[in-house]
Amino acid sequence: xxxxxxxxxxxxxxxxxxxxxxxxxxxxxxxxxxxxxxxxxxxxxxxxxxxxxxxxxxxxxxxxxxxxxxxxxxxxxxxxxxxxxxxxxxxxxxxxxxxxxxxxxxxxxxxxxxxxxxxxxxxxxxxxxxxxxxxxxxxxxxxxxxxxxxxxxxxxxxxxxxxxxxxxxxxxxxxxxxxxxxxxxxxxxxxxxxxxxxxxxxxxxxxxxxxxxxxxxxxxxxxxxxxxxxxxxxxxxxxxxx
Amino acid sequence: xxxxxxxxxxxxxxxxxxxxxxxxxxxxxxxxxxxxxxxxxxxxxxxxxxxxxxxxxxxxxxxxxxxxxxxxxxxxxxxxxxxxxxxxxxxxxxxxxxxxxxxxxxxxxxxxxxxxxxxxxxxxxxxxxxxxxxxxxxxxxxxxxxxxxxxxxxxxxxxxxxxxxxxxxxxxxxxxxxxxxxxxxxxxxxxxxxxxxxxxxxxxxxxxxxxxxxxxxxxxx
Amino acid sequence: xxxxxxxxxxxxxxxxxxxxxxxxxxxxxxxxxxxxxxxxxxxxxxxxxxxxxxxxx
Numbered sequence: 001x002x003x004x005x006x007x008x009x010x011x012x013x014x015x016x017x018x019x020x021x022x023x024x025x026x027x028x029x030x031x032x033x034x035x036x037x038x039x040x041x042x043x044x045x046x047x048x049x050x051x052x053x054x055x056x057x058x059x060x061x062x063x064x065x066x067x068x069x070x071x072x073x074x075x076x077x078x079x080x081x082x083x084x085x086x087x088x089x090x091x092x093x094x095x096x097x098x099x100x101x102x103x104x105x106x107x108x109x110x111x112x113x114x115x116x117x118x119x120x121x122x123x124x125x126x127x128x129x130x131x132x133x134x135x136x137x138x139x140x141x142x143x144x145x146x147x148x149x150x151x152x153x154x155x156x157x158x159x160x161x162x163x164x165x166x167x168x169x170x171x172x173x174x175x176x177x178x179x180x181x182x183x184x185x186x187x188x189x190x191x192x193x194x195x196x197x198x199x200x201x202x203x204x205x206x207x208x209x210x211x212x213x214x215x216x217x218x219x220x221x222x223x224x225x226x227x228x229x230x231x232x233x234x235x236x237x238x239x240x241x242x
Numbered sequence: 243x244x245x246x247x248x249x250x251x252x253x254x255x256x257x258x259x260x261x262x263x264x265x266x267x268x269x270x271x272x273x274x275x276x277x278x279x280x281x282x283x284x285x286x287x288x289x290x291x292x293x294x295x296x297x298x299x300x301x302x303x304x305x306x307x308x309x310x311x312x313x314x315x316x317x318x319x320x321x322x323x324x325x326x327x328x329x330x331x332x333x334x335x336x337x338x339x340x341x342x343x344x345x346x347x348x349x350x351x352x353x354x355x356x357x358x359x360x361x362x363x364x365x366x367x368x369x370x371x372x373x374x375x376x377x378x379x380x381x382x383x384x385x386x387x388x389x390x391x392x393x394x395x396x397x398x399x400x401x402x403x404x405x406x407x408x409x410x411x412x413x414x415x416x417x418x419x420x421x422x423x424x425x426x427x428x429x430x431x432x433x434x435x436x437x438x439x440x441x442x443x444x445x446x447x448x449x450x451x452x453x454x455x456x457x458x459x460x461x462x463x
Numbered sequence: 464x465x466x467x468x469x470x471x472x473x474x475x476x477x478x479x480x481x482x483x484x485x486x487x488x489x490x491x492x493x494x495x496x497x498x499x500x501x502x503x504x505x506x507x508x509x510x511x512x513x514x515x516x517x518x519x520x
Contacts (some may be wrong), residue, residue: 025490032486040479050471057482080456100489107485108478115474133410140407144393147403156460157393161407164389164453168411171445175414178438182421213486220493227500234507 010226013086017219025216031209035060038202054112060207061105064214065131068098071218072141073166076159086222088155091162092145093221097214099138105131126180130173137165151229246334249325253339257346263308264350271304271351275358286363293362294423297355301376301419302412305383308347309408310401312339312391313454317461326462332455340388340450348380359423368426371436375426378439379419385446386411392457415442 039056075091078084109128114120123129144161148154257263278296282288316322316339325335355376356369364372390408394400418438425432 029490032483036479036483040476050475053475054478057478061482097489097493100485104482104485107481111474111478111481115471133413136406136410140403140410143403143406147394147397147400149396153396153460153463157396157457160389160453160456160460161393164449165410167449167453168414171442172410172413175417175438175442179417179421213490217489217493220497224493224497224500227497227504231500231504231507234504238507238510 010085010230014223014226017223021216021219021223023216024212024219028209028211028213028216031205031212033209035202035206035209039206051112051115054108055203056206058105058108058112059203060210061101061108062127062131063207064210065098065102065105065134067211068094068101068214069134069138069162069166069169072098072162076162079155080159080163088151088159089222089225090218091159092155093225094214094218095138095142095145097217097221099135099142101210101214102131102135102138106135124180126173126177129176129180130169133172133176134169137169141165245328245330246338249330249335250338250342253342254345257342263343264347267304267307267347268350268354270307271300271354272358274300274303275362278362289363290427293359293364294427295420296362297358297372297376298379298416298420298423300358301351301355301380302383302409302416304351305348305380306387306405306408308343308384309387309391309404310394312343312388313395313458313461314391314400317395317458322458323462326459332458333451336388336392336454336458337447337451340384340454344381344384348384349377351380352376364427371426371432372423375419375422375432375436375439378436378443379415379422382415382419382439382443382446383412385443385450386415389450389453389457392454392461395458396461415439415446418442 035056039053072091072094075087075094079087079091106128109125109131110120113122113125113128121128141158141161144158145154148157275297278292279289282292313322313336316325322335326332352373356373359369359372360366387404387408389411390404393407394404397403418435421435422432422439424430425435
């Protein structure tokens with residue numbers, strides 16, 4: 001609570017976020033580079049199927065697609081209840097980054113699915129299909145921000161949509177799972193089934209990298225957003241004075 | 243409660259007396275479903291396979307049509323303000339307006355659906371079931387749509403935004419409803435999917451008025 | 464069961480390429496946005512350094 005009211009002031013947020021924005025980004029890049037190096041350039045013994053190497057990029061993207069949305073839900077809740085300016089900016093800035101992670105998860109999942117089922121898209125995989133719906137929710141959320149006339153109204157509308165999406169996601173996931181069982185697929189292989197300990201640790205490191213990158217990029221976009229708002233305010237004030 | 247009932251009666255009268263509030267969506271529904279044979283061919287088996295899904299998609303899109311004007315007109319001419327200042331809760335207003343529009347438009351859509359079903363070579367015996375499923379399904383579509391309608395009410399060109407925001411929320415109703423029609427076509431167990439469609443509708447009725455009300459209060463400010 | 468190539472390395476490489484490309488793009492986009500916003504803010508805060516206003520745009 002104290003942290004929240006502390007950051008309600010954009011100036012304090014700007015002062016405190018400068019180094020974390022670059023620091024988290026650098027940390028993310030470093031950890032992901034390690035994950036790529038382990039996964040791509042220095043493959044493990046072939047006890048594992050080669051396809052398991054896709055996990056290093058795919059699974060963390062799927063996690064982050066959900067994590068970013070959960071982060072937006074939290075920020076929207078704070079924004080809605082306390083009308084917290086930084087929370088609005090946080091939710092708005094996280095959305096495109098979350099959408100990128102979701103897109104990565106979908107595309108890599110599609111490739112992984114092709115090596116497993118022989119089709120580029122499998123409607124019987126409830127997890128991928130749910131994330132596809134989540135991707136559309138991201139798009140709608142971003143569209144709401146762009147469509148509203150005033151930033152205040154856009155913030156309210158976007159936070160409402162984010163919360164509505166959160167309430168509906170479990171039902172959507174349930175229905176998609178029900179659908180997948182109905183149209184039974186031959187094999188249900190989840191990425192985790194193939195993971196053994198030696199594969200899991202680099203994957204977790206890679207996931208930490210994704211998480212740090214998400215934090216860094218979100219902070220960068222938040223800073224950009226606050227600077228733009230401030231610049232526009234100054235321009236308007238000068239025009240009013242002229 | 244009596245306040246929202248008054249809103250409901252007024253909206254219902256308006257929808258009926260306006261004359262043909264349902265004509266446009268019903269016309270779209272019929273025309274969209276009638277495109278199927280041109281796309282999949284006139285083969286009976288092909289039509290029977292595609293029919294349930296096509297009818298259900300057309301129903302969902304037809305339910306989206308009235309959404310653009312669901313709250314927008316009342317927001318523009320200040321009716322919503324008048325409702326709000328008369329002490330009726332915004333949730334009650336959202337519920338009453340959506341329900342009134344469903345009665346005026348959703349029920350006609352459901353009544354037309356068996357005709358389209360038979361045109362797409364569905365078994366005539368299943369007509370009642372198709373109408374019933376469409377009745378429940380359109381109720382769900384209208385209520386989930388009301389949230390998108392309320393979010394877009396303050397915008398000049400909100401129609402496409404409503405579709406983008408609402409279609410993900412349509413997924414459960416889409417799955418369960420189409421499965422009901424599929425079961426009706428193949429003579430399988432339709433009660434389970436129909437019950438699930440009903441639960442999607444109930445969930446929509448229980449949660450959507452709150453989301454719509456929050457959005458409408460923002461739009462009024 | 465459809466017959467799929469058993470040499471998966473091309474697919475694996477493609478996933479890495481897509482993921483790293485998308486992340487790099489997101490990073491570049493964010494950095495660019497931040498730089499643009501900073502320049503805009505500088506212009507707003509020091510209008511005197513550029514007296515001709517929007518003449519040079």
